[in-house]
Amino acid sequence: MIEEMSLTDLSARPEYNFAVKVTDAYKKYGGQNFALRGLNMSVKQGTIYGLLGPSGCGKTTLLGCLIGQRELDGGKIAMQINRTSQIGYMPQELALFEEFSIKEHLMFYGYISEMKKLDILRSSQKLMKFLDLPNIDSLVSSLSGGQKRRVSLCIALLHDPILLILDEPTVGVDVILSESIWDKLVEMSENEKKTVIVTTHYIQEARRSHTIGLMREGKILAEDDPCSLMRFHGGQSLEDVFLKLCRQTLTLNDYGDEENEDSKGTQSIQLVKTPYTLFKRTNFEMNRVLAYSMKSFVWMRRNIPLVLFTLLLPIVQCTLISVTVGDDPFNIGLAFVNDENKTDEFQNSTSFVYEGTRCDDNSTFSAEYLNFLRKERLILKPFSDLDTAQEAAKRNKVWGVLYFYPDYTHSVIERLNLANKASDLAVNHSEVVVWLDQSNEVIAQLLKRQILEAAVALLESVSQRCNFTNMPPSPHSVEKIEAIFGNNNPNFRQFMTPANAVLFAFYLPMMFTLGAMLMEKTSGLLERGLAAGLTLLEVAIGHVVLQFVILVAQTALMMVVLYCAFDNPIQGSITWCVIFLLFVGVCGMFYGFFIAALCDSFTTASCLAIGSYFPLFMLSGAIWPLEGMHYVMRYISMFLPVTSSVETYRSISARSWTITHPKVYGSLISLSIWTTVFAVMTAVMVKFRGVK
Ligand SMILES: Nc1ncnc2c1ncn2[C@@H]1O[C@H](COP(=O)(O)OP(=O)(O)OP(=O)(O)O)[C@@H](O)[C@H]1O
Numbered sequence: 006m007i008e009e010m011s012l013t014d015l016s017a018r019p020e021y022n023f024a025v026k027v028t029d030a031y032k033k034y035g036g037q038n039f040a041l042r043g044l045n046m047s048v049k050q051g052t053i054y055g056l057l058g059p060s061g062c063g064k065t066t067l068l069g070c071l072i073g074q075r076e077l078d079g080g081k082i083a084m085q086i087n088r089t090s091q092i093g094y095m096p097q098e099l100a101l102f103e104e105f106s107i108k109e110h111l112m113f114y115g116y117i118s119e120m121k122k123l124d125i126l127r128s129s130q131k132l133m134k135f136l137d138l139p140n141i142d143s144l145v146s147s148l149s150g151g152q153k154r155r156v157s158l159c160i161a162l163l164h165d166p167i168l169l170i171l172d173e174p175t176v177g178v179d180v181i182l183s184e185s186i187w188d189k190l191v192e193m194s195e196n197e198k199k200t201v202i203v204t205t206h207y208i209q210e211a212r213r214s215h216t217i218g219l220m221r222e223g224k225i226l227a228e229d230d231p232c233s234l235m236r237f238h239g240g241q242s243l244e245d246v247f248l249k250l251c252r253q254t255l256t257l258n259d260y261g262d263e264e265n266e267d268s269k270g271t272q273s274i275q276l277v278k279t280p281y282t283l284f285k286r287t288n289f290e291m292n293r294v295l296a297y298s299m300k301s302f303v304w305m306r307r308n309i310p311l312v313l314f315t316l317l318l319p320i321v322q323c324t325l326i327s328v329t330v331g332d333d334p335f336n337i338g339l340a341f342v343n344d345e346n347k348t349d350e351f352q353n354s355t356s357f358v359y360e361g362t363r364c365d366d367n368s369t370f371s372a373e374y375l376n377f378l379r380k381e382r383l384i385l386k387p388f389s390d391l392d393t394a395q396e397a398a399k400r401n402k403v404w405g406v407l408y409f410y411p412d413y414t415h416s417v418i419e420r421l422n423l424a425n426k427a428s429d430l431a432v433n434h435s436e437v438v439v440w441l442d443q444s445n446e447v448i449a450q451l452l453k454r455q456i457l458e459a460a461v462a463l464l465e466s467v468s469q470r471c472n473f474t475n476m477p478p479s480p481h482s483v484e485k486i487e488a489i490f491g492n493n494n495p496n497f498r499q500f501m502t503p504a505n506a507v508l509f510a511f512y513l514p515m516m517f518t519l520g521a522m523l524m525e526k527t528s529g530l531l532e533r534g535l536a537a538g539l540t541l542l543e544v545a546i547g548h549v550v551l552q553f554v555i556l557v558a559q560t561a562l563m564m565v566v567l568y569c570a571f572d573n574p575i576q577g578s579i580t581w582c583v584i585f586l587l588f589v590g591v592c593g594m595f596y597g598f599f600i601a602a603l604c605d606s607f608t609t610a611s612c613l614a615i616g617s618y619f620p621l622f623m624l625s626g627a628i629w630p631l632e633g634m635h636y637v638m639r640y641i642s643m644f645l646p647v648t649s650s651v652e653t654y655r656s657i658s659a660r661s662w663t664i665t666h667p668k669v670y671g672s673l674i675s676l677s678i679w680t681t682v683f684a685v686m687t688a689v690m691v692k693f694r695g696v697k
Pocket of ligand 1: 034035038039040058061062063064065066067097
């Protein structure tokens with residue numbers, strides 16, 4: 006709830022004689038890592054307050070608490086203003102979009118500060134002159150470091166804030182620019198009565214503040230105007246005062262050999278937090294969402310190669326999967342030793358005539374069998390003896406060896422003719438002996454299937470030519486398999502394609518969201534946007550709008566490649582397939598938000614994204630049926646967002662299931678629950694870790 010108090014009400018209370026008053030503030034990161042340790046600070050209205058202290062003393066943390074981005078763990082902050090739009094915040098980082106022009110920056114931040122277009126243009130014109138900035142259409146990437154800093158300051162001043170909070174505006178800036186920035190600050194505080202809180206490392210420039218707060222280890226050691234500080238603490242310069250105060254604190258703390266946490270006075274403290282909700286926006290503004298989305302579209306327009314990559318990736322991936330997965334392997338080498346050809350007894354025989362049969366052609370059955378195998382696109386390599394053929398298989402020159410007995414044709418005919426009455430020798434020698442390299446399951450299974458199918462083809466051919474009375478039944482023993490769902494010749498691609506589509510629909514938006522959010526987070530853009538008035542909900546919706554457009558384009562391209570350019574079978578409604586994939590994509594996006602909130606760097610985020618990809622992929626049932634999974638993992642995997650989606654998408658595309666099927670709406674409910682869980686966890690992360 007926003008603390009609604011007017012300026013007049015507040016100034017009537019003694020604690021509000023100041024523009025900002027911080028009392029006994031504590032802030033810790035993790036267990037006992039205190040960044041603020043009982044800090045007290047009073048900033049008078051219409052003055053410049055220079056917060057001076059070494060690196061790591063807690064200045065940025067304090068400012069984060071003032072702008073409402075971080076919550077104090079103890080203590081109180083009171084301010085004379087009651088709206089975010091009354092604060093102008095300039096973060097330590099530049100927090101600018103390199104690809105944007107100055108004007109685009111000003112329009113974006115103006116809109117999210119709820120300014121009208123005309124007001125933005127009017128204010129920009131004034132500030133451009135005031136800060137001596139180049140052409141408003143110049144891209145930030147073409148500006149010098151100093152000009153970028155001034156653009157950053159210009160954004161902070163755009164909406165004419167009452168309170169300016171500037172985090173090291175002069176760091177890394179040359180002396181002349183630093184001087185000119187301080188000139189502007191002094192001018193604003195004197196002429197426009199603005200209150201300025203500015204952090205700095207540099208004692209020299211801090212001298213120009215009306216009040217200096219000397220900060221060390223999360224505390225203000227002293228605060229006063231520069232002259233009073235030197236007079237009161239008896240120093241020749243501010244440096245002297247600061248050193249003197251530091252030594253005093255060390256002496257006070259020097260009970261033992263080393264300072265410990267207790268000596269810093271934080272161990273035994275009972276932290277009492279006063280709710281500080283002054284700047285938390287709870288309202289939702291469509292204009293801010295639009296401004297955020299427009300910003301993202303402008304960014305995309307300036308990064309065409311990246312956009313093309315995003316759109317081409319699913320095309321390339323779907324094309325690759327369609328041309329590389331599922332077709333039977335071919336040109337596989339298979340050795341054969343055909344002793345039938347070597348035997349004189351049969352070599353010159355012109356027919357194999359048995360009583361009552363008409364098998365009188367002059368080719369051997371082994372040659373016919375081998376021809377059937379050649380039609381399966383196998384490369385058959387003749388060997389004169391079994392030893393060399395098997396040696397070739399061991400050296401991986403061939404995947405298997407076939408052996409035909411010298412009396413193969415005769416034995417087959419005898420067996421077909423006499424059935425149970427055939428001799429044992431005929432039974433044995435009518436069989437082709439096969440040795441296979443079984444190290445590759447897929448190829449071994451394929452060879453087994455092709456060898457069996459060639460045998461069936463030979464028997465069918467023989468049965469057409471010869472009138473055997475004792476034709477054995479087909480070795481399949483099943484007459485014909487008719488597909489209930491799918492088609493009569495399923496292949497692995499039909500199994501893989503739906504999984505591929507779902508995994509893509511999940512991971513592409515996830516990676517894109519993660520990249521975009523982390524870029525905004527690590528560069529300070531997100532923090533600045535939130536400080537300027539955006540809410541997390543508006544950021545999420547703005548991003549989802551943009552990502553949704555990309556997702557629709559990606560999904561459409563995937564559909565065209567999978568089902569138009571290639572003949573991947575689809576029985577169900579394409580509309581339901583698209584709707585389902587969009588649900589999956591939104592879930593992926595929120596997973597991306599969650600990882601971005603959890604991680605502080607691209608390295609950890611990449612590790613987490615890639616690290617979670619492999620388990621989710623393995624548990625998705627993409628490469629092997631779930632029915633083959635360990636039953637515990639099978640049970641667990643069904644609760645994961647991707648696994649049930651893969652199964653459901655297979656059923657939508659191959660079994661024509663629609664929303665009315667319990668598995669389809671069950672899966673949509675599961676995806677919605679996961680999306681909500683990721684959204685809530687992101688919000689919790691942001692609350693506890695901030696956006697930095
Ligand atoms: N997100 C965080 N997680 C954990 N520790 C943090 C985090 N941010 C700051 N700290 C720690 O809090 C302390 C104060 O950091 P802070 O950035 O506020 O200092 P600073 O005075 O602004 O430093 P600098 O002048 O270098 O910017 C440091 O010890 C820092 O390591």
